[in-house]
Amino acid sequence: MTDTTLSETARNSKAWPFQEAQRLAKRLRNGKPNGEPVLFETGYGPSGLPHIGTFQEVLRTTFVRRAYEALTGQATRLVAFSDDMDGLRKVPDNLPNQAMLTENLGKPLSRIPDPFEKYESFAHHNNAMLREFLDRFGFDYEFVAASDRYNSGTFDDALKNVLAHNQDILDIMLPTLRAERAATYSPIMPISPTTGVVLQVPVEVVDASAGLIRFTDEDGSVIEQSALGGQAKLQWKVDFAMRWVAQGVDYEMYGKDLTDTGVQSGKIARVLGGNKPEGLIYELFLDENGEKISKSKGNGLTIEQWLEYGTDESLGFYIFPNPKSAKQLHAGVIPKAIDDYWSFRQRLAEQPLDKQMGNPVWHLARANESLAGPDAPGAGDTLSVPYSLLLNLVSVLGLEATPENLSEYVASYTGTPVEDPALIRLIECAVNYNRDFVAPTLAKRAPQGTEVAALTALDARLAAAPADADSEVLQTMVYEIGKSEEYGFENLRDWFRALYETLLGSEQGPRMGSFIALYGVEPTRKLIAEALAR
Template identity: 55%
Template sequence: MSDDAHLLIPVPRTWPFEEARKLAEALAGGDPEKPVLFETGYGPSGLPHIGTFGEVARTSWVRQAFTALTGRPARLLAFSDDMDALRKVPDNVPQQDMLKQYIGQPLSRVPDPFGTHESFAAHNNARLCAFLDSFGFEYEFASSTLYYTSGRFDAALRRVLEVHDRILDVILPTLGPDRRATYSPVLPLHPETGEVMQVPMDAIDAAAGTVRWTDPASGKTFETPVTGGHAKMQWKADWAMRWYALGVDYEMSGKDLIDSVRLSGKICRILGGDPPSGLTYELFLDDKGQKISKSKGNGLSVEEWLRYAIPESLGQYMFNQPQRAKRLFFDVIPKATDEYLSHVDKARALQKEAPHDSEARQALLANPAWFIHRGEIPADAGSPVSFAMLLNLASVANAETPDVLWGFIRRYDLTVSPQTHPTLSGLVDRAVVYYADFVRPAKTWRTPDDKERAALTDLAAALRGQETQARDADALQNLVFEIGKRHGFDPLRAWFTCLYEVLLGQSEGPRFGGFIALYGVTETIALIDAALAR
């Protein structure tokens, strides 16, 4: 058990705080006034995807926990490897033939196929920043090209030449024979073509800060300074050099990079630095169980998620169990959305109690909504109606526009409007779109059997006497339970499955008493009658 006496608060039992505690232990004894540097990396060879967002979000949450735990200042650097070479043309961008002409060029020198920015890297960097800004992340954006060309890395690059052979001793045993013969941690930029060259070095001059190499195509020999953006590092050595040059304290990475983290850590120590602490997170999988990829464009994009759900739901999805592989496809959206709504309701209550109740304070800090809302739950966050309920309401009402759903909602509660409940407004808009694209095409109603028909007839008859309790969701739920028990459904889940499959055309559904209260008793009776007549 570690000694937590140096921490400002007890450590809440949630993964960002556990990561923060590990980092605090690693930095114990250092300068408490020096800002702690968190970093995330982005390869702009393809459009940003949700995995990219997830790394920034999760790192931000560890940073938030670290500050709460220690009181120390911290920065987050979102670093783009935009000086990397274009190795292949992504499948999901225009002007494929044009891009093929720039294979091997730094991404920051490849024209933008969308025609909106000065380079392909600049376009993708802008896409990344636009989303991070819209979500409210606090970060500093950094460009590899700018850091190399401005001289920010010059001292570290000279240090690389001083320990060049020791770096080779670490990397070469991990390579196959062919790659080993051509490998160099230094990648000079061709002075005539601009191409990032992957060739062996003929000579290293650490004192002069240069490398000599031969172009295999022309046979010409060049001497290139490693400083000033005339060369860059091979990526594992580049990662280590960046940690060393910037003093990175924390960086997480995917499970597929475990070996790279280990090698880069060794190189960082050879350079004279300490590798950062970090979390290894599991990968996201698409609907076929394949790893999502920027170049393939499989899985979900950020824009697609936000078409169907509010941004906070994406945060909730990323918060859950980062060390477990998860499917990232459209069908995860409703669950993530309603998990967020549940957590934000609890967090709002805890936020009122936290100032004078230490247990409530601990529970609040362990709540995902505390992280998603950066420590302060807005008064208008949350929704009186779940996303699942809205989807079911859209389904039975065949809602083509948000106004259809708002008609039911206002009848249920006259005090609710898009102005008073902005989160609900966002949910309503997206529920209509999600219903049209995913729910409606998949709906199939089944015919009830004799036992189910009798129970449904009984439910309709009982509801005809419940008009005065039309808005009492609990009373209506109890009524539904009583009908199911009366007709011998065991387990009672079978009764609710009947309601969902026969009335709603799906295998799962909402708390049915709440659904009746929102949809309307009279309308629910008509729904049952229509199902019995089918």
């Protein structure tokens, strides 16, 4: 496949990353001057540790970045920007050294000691956690800390530009603020020379070209000092716009909760002589009750929790579709995400290029090493046993299930030892998922009415089944009983529901032929005997 073929196909793709890339390419036309790389940015507030929202924003931005490269063949960069000059507003409950942090409230995060006592500041600790987090998933990015840019003077010219347009920015922002907030609002926030706190006070611009400002400090004294070299920082919406312009950001997405920020920051960017970058506004995650996920409520699902019950690539797969639609994020979505990922992965090799570009696995394979999809070392293009079937098997084994005995069943079913790393990983995930979500909810009921006769008939058929009966033969046996007028099932769905509820203890279940082949004929007959004994 040539670059020309790839580019031409990308131009017509309806997949959302290509739609975003096409908008950006239309704006940039022939790329950036002098062949400069197109700049994608994602922002991070380092007052807390990176979480699933951080992952999805970097991943989705990477989807668009790779789509843009395929579309244009132009060089790109991705910057992960940490706003570590932000003042600490409140002390998180889950951190050590609470008293020390309380004493440092209001100071820039990069100038507060690390409560974990490992790094030179609280921000340095959390920035390190961010980089470790992004490296863990193999993202290709450049890390930029606001403190480095402010303190080194890199942002000085941009800050002078803000001061020169101070009143223009006030004209944009003041109408959006409550009267009380407007009374103290200033685009630039000086850092107190006495306390080191980021001040929310009115500021007078004395000399914009020199970066000189005047304000009243916390002790009531009038201070005249430079806003340059890390002695001040900008308000969030102004900072957003300033770094867009100063760094030449071409693409940045953000959540629906920052819609107003994007509007106001876009206006400020134009005042500063630049433009708002391209980017989409994505919907936020919801919990299983459809409520917005809140870190303070703890009603979401963490990266660590997902990876206990699922895989990196299944999380990426779940995040890929429809970024403008809200997604429920809870443990119940994991099994389907895993099986759907493998279904799309198996389909990929047989698809023409235009269909591949709409396949989430195509995008995951290009996002980073962790989500490499079909090219993952040691992983096959198909799974010998779907995750849903593993869950059904492990639910029968109950809390006594282990990766070892589950692997034995799978090896007996497939006729080969379990050596595929992808399958080994999913067996571990299935045991964990069963332990925490399946086993505690199972309740096998007694068969009722004609169900007793139908189960007895199934047991007799299984007893007479040839030793080498495969899943199709076993499935046919199950079907024939369900279809027989002798047992009076109105439809097959009622028969299968009876099997699931009496043998497995759940309302839904697997393709029974595959389950019986995996679990074994004699163990299945034992399940039937236990059900009839009820």
